[in-house]
Amino acid sequence: xxxxxxxxxxxxxxxxxxxxxxxxxxxxxxxxxxxxxxxxxxxxxxxxxxxxxxxxxxxxxxxxxxxxxxxxxxxxxxxxxxxxxxxxxxxxxxxxxxxxxxxxxxxxxxxxxxxxxxxxxxxxxxxxxxxxxxxxxxxxxxxxxxxxxxxxxxxxxxxxxxxxxxxxxxxxxxxxxxxxxxxxxxxxxxxxxxxxxxxxxxxxxxxxxxxxxxxxxxxxxxxxxxxxxxxxxxxxxxxxxxxxxxxxxxxxxxxxxxxxxxxxxxxxxxxxxxxxxxxxxxxxxxxxxxxxxxxxxxxxxx
Amino acid sequence: xxxxxxxxxxxxxxxxxxxxxxxxxxxxxxxxxxxxxxxxxxxxxxxxxxxxxxxxxxxxxxxxxxxxxxxxxxxxxxxxxxxxxxxxxxxxxxxxxxxxxxxxxxxxxxxxxxxxxxxxxxxxxxxxxxxxxxxxxxxxxxxxxxxxxxxxxxxxxxxxxxxxxxxxxxxxxxxxxxxxxxxxxxxxxxxxxxxxxxxxxxxxxxxxxxxxxxxxxxxxxxxxxxxxxxxxxxxxxxxxxxxxxxxxxxxxx
Amino acid sequence: xxxxxxxxxxxxxxxxxxxxxxxxxxxxxxxxxxxxxxxxxxxxxxxxxxxxxxxxxxxxxxxxxxxxxxxxxxxxxxxxxxxxxxxxxxxxxxxxxxxxxxxxxxxxxxxxxxxxxxxxxxxxxxxxxxxxxxxxxxxxxxxxxxxxxxxxxxxxxxxxxxxxxxxxxxxxxxxxxxxxxxxxxxxxxxxxxxxxxxxxxxxxxxxxxxxxxxxxxxxxxxxxxxxxxxxxxxxxxxxxxxxxxxxxxxxxxxxxxxxxxxxxxxxxxxxxxxxxxxxxxxxx
Numbered sequence: 084x085x086x087x088x089x090x091x092x093x094x095x096x097x098x099x100x101x102x103x104x105x106x107x108x109x110x111x112x113x114x115x116x117x118x119x120x121x122x123x124x125x126x127x128x129x130x131x132x133x134x135x136x137x138x139x140x141x142x143x144x145x146x147x148x149x150x151x152x153x154x155x156x157x158x159x160x161x162x163x164x165x166x167x168x169x170x171x172x173x174x175x176x177x178x179x180x181x182x183x184x185x186x187x188x189x190x191x192x193x194x195x196x197x198x199x200x201x202x203x204x205x206x207x208x209x210x211x212x213x214x215x216x217x218x219x220x221x222x223x224x225x226x227x228x229x230x231x232x233x234x235x236x237x238x239x240x241x242x243x244x245x246x247x248x249x250x251x252x253x254x255x256x257x258x259x260x261x262x263x264x265x266x267x268x269x270x271x272x273x274x275x276x277x278x279x280x281x282x283x284x285x286x287x288x289x290x291x292x293x294x295x296x297x298x299x300x301x302x303x304x305x306x307x308x309x310x311x312x313x314x315x316x317x318x319x320x321x322x323x324x325x326x327x328x329x330x331x332x333x334x335x336x337x338x339x340x341x342x343x344x345x346x347x348x349x350x351x352x353x354x355x356x357x358x359x360x361x362x363x364x365x366x367x368x369x370x371x372x373x374x375x376x377x378x379x380x381x382x383x384x385x
Numbered sequence: 386x387x388x389x390x391x392x393x394x395x396x397x398x399x400x401x402x403x404x405x406x407x408x409x410x411x412x413x414x415x416x417x418x419x420x421x422x423x424x425x426x427x428x429x430x431x432x433x434x435x436x437x438x439x440x441x442x443x444x445x446x447x448x449x450x451x452x453x454x455x456x457x458x459x460x461x462x463x464x465x466x467x468x469x470x471x472x473x474x475x476x477x478x479x480x481x482x483x484x485x486x487x488x489x490x491x492x493x494x495x496x497x498x499x500x501x502x503x504x505x506x507x508x509x510x511x512x513x514x515x516x517x518x519x520x521x522x523x524x525x526x527x528x529x530x531x532x533x534x535x536x537x538x539x540x541x542x543x544x545x546x547x548x549x550x551x552x553x554x555x556x557x558x559x560x561x562x563x564x565x566x567x568x569x570x571x572x573x574x575x576x577x578x579x580x581x582x583x584x585x586x587x588x589x590x591x592x593x594x595x596x597x598x599x600x601x602x603x604x605x606x607x608x609x610x611x612x613x614x615x616x617x618x619x620x621x622x623x624x625x626x627x628x629x630x631x632x633x634x635x636x637x638x
Numbered sequence: 639x640x641x642x643x644x645x646x647x648x649x650x651x652x653x654x655x656x657x658x659x660x661x662x663x664x665x666x667x668x669x670x671x672x673x674x675x676x677x678x679x680x681x682x683x684x685x686x687x688x689x690x691x692x693x694x695x696x697x698x699x700x701x702x703x704x705x706x707x708x709x710x711x712x713x714x715x716x717x718x719x720x721x722x723x724x725x726x727x728x729x730x731x732x733x734x735x736x737x738x739x740x741x742x743x744x745x746x747x748x749x750x751x752x753x754x755x756x757x758x759x760x761x762x763x764x765x766x767x768x769x770x771x772x773x774x775x776x777x778x779x780x781x782x783x784x785x786x787x788x789x790x791x792x793x794x795x796x797x798x799x800x801x802x803x804x805x806x807x808x809x810x811x812x813x814x815x816x817x818x819x820x821x822x823x824x825x826x827x828x829x830x831x832x833x834x835x836x837x838x839x840x841x842x843x844x845x846x847x848x849x850x851x852x853x854x855x856x857x858x859x860x861x862x863x864x865x866x867x868x869x870x871x872x873x874x875x876x877x878x879x880x881x882x883x884x885x886x887x888x889x890x891x892x893x894x895x896x897x898x899x900x901x902x903x904x905x906x907x908x909x910x911x912x913x914x915x916x917x918x919x920x921x922x
Contacts, residue, residue, distance in 0.1 A: 096812075096814070097812060097813055097814055100814050101725075101729050104721050104722075104724055104725040104729060105725050105729065105730065105735065107718055107721040107722055107725070108721065108722035108725035108726060108730075108736075108739050109735070109738075109739060109742075110718060110722070111722060111739060111742045111743045111746055111784060111785070111788070112738055112739055112741075112742030112743075114742075114746060114781055114784075115742045115745050115746045115749075117757070117761060118746075118749060118753065118754075118757045121756075121757050121760035121761045121765070122753070122756060122757065122760070124760060125756070125759075125760045125764075175656065176656045176659060176660060179652060179653045179655075179656035179657075180653075180656045180657045180660050182653050183653045183654065183656065183657045184657075187650060187653060187654075188657070195661075196657055196660075196661065198910060199660060199661050199664050200660065201906065201910060202664060202903055202906060202907075203660065203663070203664050205835075205838055205839070205842070205902055205903055205906040206664075206667070206842075206899070206902070206903070207841075207842025207843070207844070207871055207898060207899075207902055208842070208843075208844065208845075209842070209844045209871040209872075209874050209875055209898075210667070210671070210842070210874070210895055210898060210899055211667075212875070212878075213874055213878055213891065213895055214667050214670070214671070216878055216879075217878075217888070217891075218670065244663055244667075247660060251660075275642050275643065275646050276646060277642070277645055277646030277649050277650070278642070278646075280649075281649070298748075301748055304750075305748075305749075305750025305751065305752070305753070306750070306751075307750065307751055307752040307844070307845035308844045308845060308871075308875065311875075312875070312878065312879060332750060332752045332845070335752050335755075335756065336752055336755070336845055336848055339755075339756075339759070339848070339849050340848070340849065344764075352756075353756055353760070356752070356753050356756040359750055359752070359753060360749065360750070360753050363748055363749065363750050363753075364745060364748060364749075366748070367744065367745060367747075367748030368745075371741075371744055
């Protein structure tokens with residue numbers, strides 16, 4: 084063929100394209116680094132004013148008083164409290180629904196339920212926050228005769244709805260990945276379906292299910308709008324699940340609009356962002372570690 | 386008359402990671418002849434075929450030693466572009482693999498990318514390639530239909546036509562009829578017989594009768610080594626090596 | 639034997655119950671919002687600006703704002719995501735670089751949305767001096783959905799049969815042309831599905847745009863990408879928490895929630911339907 088282009092220029096073009104694509108792909112890493120850089124750039128100046136310990140473990144969050152106090156311990160406790168109770172609801176529901184989808188549900192119902200969970204994952208958090216405010220809040224207030232229905236309980240229920248899709252869909256993948264031979268071997272030994280699920284399938288999928296739970300928790304702890312709208316907003320250490328709290332995310336979202344630019348308050352909110360970032364990063368890295376280990380050892384971990 | 390060898394390999398070794406898939410393969414392929422490569426599965430025959438147009442480049446962690454010459458030029462030399470080699474050495478795969486495009490676009494895809502823009506030239510190329518692959522009469526009225534609607538045998542002939550459209554010098558065939566029914570297989574074999582007037586064909590087959598029917602030369606591979614290379618007639622009647630005879634007569638363990 | 643089956647029945651009961659609870663939660667929320675919201679939905683509500691300190695009127699600026707932000711986000715994330723996925727699946731399957739990139743993408747996916755908001759504020763609004771604007775908000779949302787797009791595009795590219803790549807390369811077609819003309823078109827439906835899901839996600843996010851793009855109230859529509867905009871999710875938050883007439887504006891709130899849900903779940907539904915259609919029509 085006559086029109087064949089000179090091969091060397093073609094070759095250089097290929098390499099150029101590869102490198103260009105590599106650069107753009109690397110942008111994700113750069114962006115992640117950039118997030119770190121800018122969180123620290125805006126957050127670290129706080130520690131010229133107070134120590135890290137006073138910040139993390141101080142029990143008073145009065146950022147607009149004179150003199151201001153920037154102890155985020157109540158906020159951390161608030162985040163942990165709503166996440167913990169949300170998981171109490173979301174973990175069993177998420178795992179059981181995954182078992183239902185993966186092992187028990189007949190074809191049609193399975194597809195419907197998968198769509199339900201996908202749509203649930205798609206519900207904007209502000210919608211769930213709104214629902215918690217107008218429905219769950221008043222109901223809690225009336226039923227338990229509380230001063231406010233905006234509290235840990237309410238936030239936990241709404242957060243659970245946000246975390247269920249994460250837990251359910253990742254657990255489902257893990258259950259599907261269990262080799263058929265395991266199940267068949269169990270049935271062939273005369274085990275019932277229940278025994279097979281509990282003793283063979285779930286243990287074999289355990290690392291995947293753990294990943295699901297951890298990622299669900301990370302989702303709950305990083306969620307903003309729900310806790311901003313329904314957790315009640317009190318920056319105090321709670322004593323019961325009907326107390327109002329102010330999780331870290333809610334504090335950032337509520338106060339950033341009013342914090343004067345590069346004031347102590349502004350820096351304190353960014354510093355809170357750093358804490359939040361570190362916690363969720365740790366959760367994600369643990370989940371990543373578990374799922375990678377799982378991949379390496381495969382099904383031999385039973 | 387001096388024989389004209391278009392592709393020659395010299396002491397070729399090939400490694401997948403630490404595994405040596407080919408050792409010390411030296412073989413010459415004569416121009417405008419059909420050469421068959423036979424042997425039990427895993428013997429390295431397909432590996433050698435894929436080395437000839439650098440398709441093994443696509444697999445990570447592989448390494449080639451020795452030389453493979455196309456008309457005297459080492460195709461593994463650093464300044465050689467594999468794309469250019471593949472334009473001159475076409476390939477037909479075991480399973481028909483047309484693109485999910487129309488029949489017409491399957492043929493024109495590669496020629497257009499190689500720089501042919503003249504639409505009359507393209508039209509002519511489509512007809513010529515399809516005629517050479519004995520598919521023209523069956524598809525001339527449905528050129529815009531998806532290639533996926535053709536039967537398996539038709540798809541394989543389309544894949545051959547697609548390779549022919551690049552006017553290669555050599556066509557590599559990797560068990561091209563193993564996924565086809567006997568009638569389609571017979572058509573492909575007939576086709577190979579007519580194609581050798583213009584092309585050099587190197588075909589891997591697990592079917593010894595096929596090798597005997599269609600090829601002039603046969604190479605027998607076993608455990609990554611070329612055990613014997615000879616005229617097909619000689620291999621199937623009076624092979625030089627005992628191992629070859631054992632394999633051909635089915636006494637192979 | 640009987641007790642074994644009793645346990646099984648108990649367990650299956652719990653499993654079915656959990657599925658039922660989840661389904662009812664979704665249906666309950668949707669039904670409640672629909673029942674309270676649909677009366678607010680009028681032509682005027684959808685096409686007018688808020689009036690009387692946002693106690694009356696419509697939500698048109700918020701709808702428009704959300705569209706701008708969402709389209710902007712996808713314009714940022716789609717090309718970047720597809721190019722990244724091509725690099726990861728076609729060019730560097732293994733190796734240190736792709737491992738680093740994968741870890742980066744995973745980490746990015748785990749960053750809480752409010753932290754994206756902080757980043758957008760610190761980087762786009764303050765450092766790059768975009769101000770609170772469509773540009774800053776769209777870029778922030780774009781980065782937020784980037785991991786989703788990369789994941790979806792990677793999956794779609796991996797689903798393209800290897801034989802297509804081999805067939806093209808064996809014809810002496812360059813790698814770039816093989817990717818661009820064979821692999822990418824085959825993966826396109828999957829990539830688009832992922833992109834649509836990303837759009838749905840971006841449309842519903844509030845925290846990332848609170849400090850980067852969203853305005854409490856604007857009487858006029860934005861004129862440039864450096865203007866602030868109203869957005870549906872933020873508008874809901876504002877009406878439900880910050881107004882002086884929270885109870886009075888409930889109908890407006892329900893209406894806005896309904897519009898947002900219809901938008902987001904409508905987008906998701908399109909993606910889900912598209913995906914099942916492509917799966918059925920797949921020719922390889």
